[in-house]
Amino acid sequence: MAKPSRKPSSSKLEHQRLCWHYGDLVAYGFRRLQRKYDRRTAELPDPTYIENALAALSIDGVETQEGLTDQLQSSLLPILQSQIDSLLQALDLPGLRNDPAPKLALVLQIQAKLDYSLDRIKYLVVTLCPDRESMSNRTDDHDLKGLKSYRLCRLRMKFEGILSWRICEIFETANDLIQQMELSSGPSNSSWSEIESLKKSLNRTVCCTSDTIKSIADCFQASELALAQDSWRHQRLQIEQLHQSILEELNPSTHTTGIFKQYSDQFVGQSVIRLARLTLPIFKLSRIFFAKLSKRGLAQERIPIHTEISSEQISILAESVEHVVEDLRELKFHLDSANQPDEDARSEDFVRIAGSLKNCFVFPLLLVSMYFIPLIPDTEALQLQKYYQNWFVTWNNQMALAIHNFTLVAKTYTDDIP
Template structure:
């Protein structure tokens, strides 16, 4: 595989029936591949381990260990994860670069060294993940974690999942690709080795997996460093984009069509036809826009741009209510638009149309107000005032004004619904 000038030890190894450098590289990738265990398997193993443990009181030990676990997380995001990212990039560059074929012996030594370093770093990270996440799966602890500060389940659950699926999976894929590459080198005549430098398939796959791993490592660092409100809002941007789409859809729907739909036309309509439903759609725009405004005010461009304490006194259920509220609101708005089109097409009678539209807006109101209450009780008190400007008072007044306008928009829509009649369509 290698000529004598590039790696003389390989000929000696072959004559003595000892592993060559390529053999060592192939073997070195095996433990890295095996370090990834799919979540379903690891969670089942964890469940069995917990069942075998003797139940002990966790109250005092858990409280005392919070500072230690914070220190472990600090080491994780400030040292080990950045180190892991550097090692992944070093390994991938060693495998991707065309220089690999110019001085294969030298690069093999770098790969072997990086394999060892990568394994050592992972072996340091895994016990930290285990220690931080230990004892967090009982129903009682999950529903009563308000005292755990930055170690609540909303963070710990994501940390476990992100490390295993987001980081270890691509590391396993990179290692598998590297192992397969060196297996091919072992089977390829030495005069064809250089042609591997022109192969793009494995390069593209490696590049994708390295990018995925680096992205997930950075995401995990932010997960550890970020505030509780950052975690709550992790997926809000995409949901806000969906609400924007609903606003555009409603505006499009109230523009009068150039022709009425033909009988038997089963295509989904993009515009409303009848004046009563067009009026309802017009009246829905303020409450849809106000729904979006509430969540936008909480994002980094609003209240969350001010750095405050990284955790509240909320428990897992309450955090989940705020986290999921925007998604449920988006679902209610989607349902509302569907109900308007059904009423416009006469697919529902007047009584049913009224009831469904009222139920939909009541549910929308409930979702938003549940989140608002928790924000006012738990997050607003964490916002620091600045000298000469009472920030908390500003946001409190803003939310009061917003809530008044939101309730007014709901009421105006529901009053119009109560007089809605589609029997004349």
């Protein structure tokens, strides 16, 4: 005769009710925080709330914009990081499994602290940069040092576009973890391996969030040259990939499957082969130029954090790599078109792109020469200013020659694809 199944003891039922009570509050808290700080559902800043938040900051002696940025770096961001670390520790699997109620109660406390910190940061950021669109390209802020609009707009972009998204990802994953561990009254059908996978995902998201917090702090600690390069990595990689694709189509024996293999395995026809070969110095010099400005080049020198460059000029420097990539991509497209018998590649297109590429480097060269190279600390042993001046002069001459040679041949280009 089968034994009747045991009913849970009253103490176990009480324990489960207590866990679900805390778990439901925690789950609700994570959902509420996610709605509040998700860009798609967040409410617009309330001017009265901003005044109250700033009044609270002023109690600590913060009265100026410089004071607000100092408060953000020295206090608010480190506190936020500490609270995120505490949340991750509170959500450790053994603790939640063996003694969940105290852990869930602790998570509730951390949620309240996170909400308060994020509120203060949110409204402080909006105060420093009330209108990102109108502020980003100011021409009259040469002497504003750390309060130039480009820097402040980067701060707001990083908070609204990256940090808020990362934080909401933490809230969503943490909520899923609580639910799948059956610590709330919500439905759950996950295995322990799936729960462990959720925890690993939470760990990764917290790590990415920590990197974002650091990058926000860098908005005020990085030089304006480094700030301009903040989004260069992807475009620099594209230049390398485009360069490699030209090499592969000129020398098919070295060809590897890549994202730019779209038309033919190799260039055919003497005219297009000659043009393609003349683009190689242009691609190489473009890649070298931005590498020289990077953290392994000019940006690693002890350039002051603030110069007399304006936000509009920083923006021009920041966007220069994007314009170069656009022209190089178009150049590659026309070379591939010229390599097809049924495509109409025109001489004037090659000449136009070459002229556009030449113009792409005019302002970056001027800005680097005016605002950054003269501020490199110089010593008798290391004449770095002279070194960089000579390097960019040599580079400019070589690029001018490469574009000149390409343009001469492009003007005489004729389609000889059989």
